[in-house]
Amino acid sequence: MxxxxxxxxxxxxxxxxxxxxxxxxxxxxxxxxxxxxxxxxxxxxxxxxxxxxxxxxxxxxxxxxxxxxxxxxxxxxxxxxxxxxxxxxxxxxxxxxxxxxxxxxxxxxxxxxxxxxxxxxxxxxxxxxxxxxxxxxxxxxxxxxxxxxxxxxxxxxxxxxxxxxxxxxxxxxxxxxxxxxxxxxxxxHFGMIIHPPMLYLGFTGFVIPFAFAMAALASGDLSTGWIKATRRWSLVAWLFLGLGLLLGGRWAYDVLGWGGYWGWDPVENAAFLPWLIGTAFIHSVMIQEKRGMLKVWNMFLVIFTFSAVIFGTFATRSGLISSVHSFAQSEIGFPMFAFWAVVTLVSVGLLLWRWNRGELRGEHAFTSLLGREALFVLNNAIFIALFFAIFWGSFGAPILSELFLNTNITLGADYFLQVTPPLFIALYLLMGIAPLSAWSATSLRRLGRALVVPALVTVVFVVVMFVTGTRSAGALFGYGVVAFAGIVALYEIYRGARARREGLHESWLRAVTALFARNRRRYGGYIVHLGITVIGIGVIGSTLFQSETQQTLARGESLALAGYTMRYDDLTFATGEDGRNMTIADVTVSRDGQAIDRLRPRQDLYPEMPMTIAGATSPFPGVDDFYVLLSGWSEDGSTATFKVYFNPLINLVWWGGLLLIAGTLVAAWKDEPLPARASARGRVAGSAEGVA
Amino acid sequence: MATQASWEKGASGTKIRAVKRGGERLKFMIGGLLILGAVAFLIVSGTLAGAQYFITVDDMLSNERYAGETVRISGVVLGDSIRYDSQNLVIDFTIANIPSQFDDLATALRDAATDPNATRMPVRVEGQVKPDLLQHEAQAILTGSLGDDGVFYATELLLKCPSRFIEGGPEQVAAQADA
The missing domain is CATH 1.20.120 (Four Helix Bundle (Hemerythrin (Met), subunit A))
Structure with a gap:
């Protein structure tokens, strides 16, 4: 039944x-x-x-x-x-x-x-x-x-x-x-339980903005109606997609046991691609709403976000590319590819048709290279560049070389580590500068004045990093650029609150809450920027300064790594609820002779499948992580072999993720209803627009 | 953007505006070209630096040009050959050639692992904990280079085992019970 x-x-x-x-x-x-x-x-x-x-x-x-x-x-x-x-x-x-x-x-x-x-x-x-x-x-x-x-x-x-x-x-x-x-x-694993639903929510959520955009093109109602209708849907889908990516990273970090969270694997990239275009989209729609510009561009972005979603699904599920994620080689590959091609071609065709008829003309022209519009366009250009660089590395090069060179060329992590950092740096710089520029035109001098305070705070931050032990020039530069974006976000919140405080004589707390309540989208956006900054600092620290060692220890012996010592205490065996056989080591991590944490790295053996999993460690206090893998042991437990990674600042990646969630929720929250008269006028204007 | 200029009132105004807009447009175009050039440079130089041939065991051993180069290579793991020194973290195993054309990966892996004539190549991975998926009939994708001793020294090891979880049903068990 x-x-x-x-x-x-x-x-x-x-x-x-x-x-x-x-x-x-x-x-x-x-x-x-x-x-x-x-x-x-x-x-x-x-x-x-x-x-x-x-x-x-x-x-x-x-x-x-x-x-x-x-x-x-x-x-x-x-x-x-x-x-x-x-x-x-x-x-x-x-x-x-x-x-x-x-x-x-x-x-x-x-x-x-x-x-x-x-x-x-x-x-x-x-x-x-x-x-x-x-x-x-x-x-x-x-x-x-x-x-x-x-x-x-x-x-x-x-x-x-x-x-x-x-x-x-x-x-x-x-x-x-x-x-x-x-x-x-x-x-x-916990991450695997929530990671797929989040990713699916993110992927499928983008069908709504896409459908509204296509509806606008098909119906000829090319006002900003479709953008107003889908603003929140886009943010929700974007949030879930980001969460899916973060949880996937967390799962890889905890379960796969190689000490990292992002391997530039083609399937990871396939999920990252729609996020990149989606991010460009949620920025550039603001230009259309505020200034009536970039109408074709926004359509293009929403089409390609959805196209990337379908392509990502296809890449994940068809086994197109060799990857740890290709969990399914199956017959749905061809139909999905065909669907992707049809969706993309039909949508782009519809867009070109309307464009050709001159129905998507912008209402303003660009006036200044430093105006906020231009900086947003630049931000979009960088996102698209990142998209192409990552797409080329994951899919373009392998597929084209196979088709035309009769060999198979792949681009490893080296490619991504060389190509993406300059683009990310450009993005962080823009993230810092754009909020300080004004709509339509900003003179260089005015922009310079606005930059003074955040730039000074950034210098202080870099000096602090230097004094606390960071000596690499590249790392200091990276920290500076990334921190600058977050400092600008905080500075903008401070400026807004200070203006309210002085103008309306409010307390700081009241001024900040009122600021957020009055313009959720803008200040929620700043919280998101702050989250991205925190993630960026975590990524730089854990990528550039990871250290590792491997040693066999007798009971009671210790190893040293990055100023910490880890003592091997004991080995125990247990059986899990699902029948797994666990070998668990007890280790104590200390610094300067003081015990900080006890960790229990373990290996699980599943009887129904010949598979072992080297579980990583419990959450480590603070921003750094001490990541211990149990790799082998003698039968009586007198010795055990460990592979240990020290990942500085890595927990900032997850904390930044929390800020990202909070900020997006603030930005997507329903605005307080306008006073009755204003909203009535808005409705009349809206319907007049619809008739015209 | 040229059409924008004609919106301005007055003929002389239009002309001045148009010239100014033209200048602005040039600025935007130069800026755009600079960005495009920079991105193209990044991608091309990254491709040249990061490109690796993705080849089979047969390719590796039959073609001189891959000797000493860093390549990615795909082969099927032979379960009996796996040796793991957990003290020093050294993994040794042998992979066999997987033909480049096949219909179904799981079957191709099984055939390659049982084919006595398939080309085989010893592999060594150092400094890594034995991965969970390293087992008989798994597909290994290795990055590294072939040493003079005929052993492939891999720095990166990626494993897939589609046969374990996807293929097959309860045929054997049920059929045995029926007999």
Missing amino acids: LAEVGFIATLLAFVAAGYAIVASILGARRRSERLVLSARNAALLVFPLLLAASGALLIGLTGGRYEISYVWQVTNPSTPSFYRFTALWGSQQGSLLFWNLIMSAFSAAALLLNWHSHRRLMPYVIAYTMATQAFFLALVVFLENPFTRYWATPAGQVIESVFMPAGARAPDPRILAESARGLNPLLR
Whole structure:
């Protein structure tokens, strides 16, 4: 029953999405309100149907229904209930269904929340979201079905099918349970539990701005309506994507045991690419809202953000590129590639058509190289340059060399470490300068005056870093540039609060809170800048100053690294809840003779799979991390071998991530309603714009 | 942007504006070209510095030009050959050639590991903890160079084992039970 319910619900969702596409397009062309409403209802039905389908699969997973092949593959009787739940996205088929569920939730929310405010765009929004949805549902229904079951044929073979084939019978559930495989041990980690859903939320979330942009192009309503409607959606998707990337890094750091968090692996890059264009987009839409410029450019950015999302999904799931992440080599590669190509070509074609008709002309021209508009454009250019550099390194060079040079050339981490730092430095500089420049035109002198205080504070910061022991000129330069961006953000908040304090005689606390409440987007943005600064300092410190050692220690012996000593105390053995055999070392880390922390590095051996995982260490107090891997031991535990990394400032990467979340939430929070008269006037203006 | 100029009132004003706009435009164009040039330079120099051939074991051993070069190489791990010295962190194992054309990676890996005629090459990785995925029939992607002693010294080791988690079903177990 369960498998049938799940499959039929998925199939119905596919049919509903297909119907919604047809009905919405017909409704828009024939101006039929009834058809559009019918399309909307069908589109809204997709989410509950997928909820039912995912629910059915979850019941199968938690209830140990091993006749369902997906359940057999990702769980076994010793899987703890928590991981049974997360197994929903533990492998290709389930994660595709889950991806669909999240996307349908976004579509439903956007339809419900924006229905009245952007009525003219809605039929096309339905068509575009549902076209994407229908494609991904088709993958689930026809190619990667999580609801197939195992059946034993009279000939003694086992086959997979959703419905019972004639003459077949269900295999013995006991045998199925005994042979079931279980979740990939690498995926049993906190970061892996949240990382995929966050990434999916980020990826699928961008379908909403994309659909609104396409709706604007298709309907001819090219006012800023689509941007106003999607501002928050973009921020939410952008936040989740960023979180997904951070959690992925955290997972790699904790589980993969090589002492780092970002390896410039093609699949990591594939998820980073939409983030880069998405970031360019959320900056440059501000120019369109404020000045009516860059209309074509913004369309281009939103199209390519979504295109990069689809490409990233394709790269991750098709096994296009050799990578630790290629967890699935499968038949969905070609359809996904075709979908990506079609989406990109159709959208760009639509954009060029409108552009050619002269409907996307800017309302102002650029007047100054130092005006905020120009600096934003420069910021966009750098983001796009980063995008191309990373795309070329991960996909362009390997694919082109294979196609045209008959050899396969790949670009390793060296390439990325050489090409990206100058671009990141340029971004941080702009992040510092742009907030201080004025709209349309700033004279060099005025900009210079605004820069004095932040520049001085930056110099002080660099001197402090020098005095506390950083001697490398490159590192000091990097710290300075990165810190400058954050210092400007803090300075701007301070300036705003000081002005309120002097003008309105408010207390500091009141001035700051009022400042944020009045202009959430701007000051939330500064908090995000601050978060990016903190991350940048962590990245520089941990990349340039990582130190490592490896030693075999007898019980009671110590090793020294970066001013710390680590003593090997004891070795114990234990069995985990999911049946893993753990070998745990107890070590004490001290500095200047004082014990700071006790760490328990361990190795896990999974009996059902010949796989061991060298778990890293518990969180280390402070900004630095002492990262210990247990690599070997004598049977009686008298000696043990450790690989130890000292990663300075690395915890700033995670703390910066928290600031990033907080800032984005502030920026995306609903503004306080305007006074009644102002908002009424706004509405009249808006509708006049819509008619024109 | 030229159309913008005609919005200004008066013929003489238009002319002055147009000249000024033209100058601005030139500035933007020069700035844009400088950025483009700088980025192109970065990417080209990075590509020249970071490019590595990604080759098979057969390529490595049959073509002189790869000798001594840093390359990336792909091969299948032979489980019996894995030796790990956990005291000194030295991993030794042998990889066998995977044909460059195949339909299904898991099958190709299995065939390559069992083919007695496949080219084999010893590998040494130093200073690394034995990775969890280093096991029989895993695909190893190694970065390093071939030493004069015929051993491939890898500085980077990436492993994939698609066969473990993706392929196959309960065929054998169930079929045995039926018999």
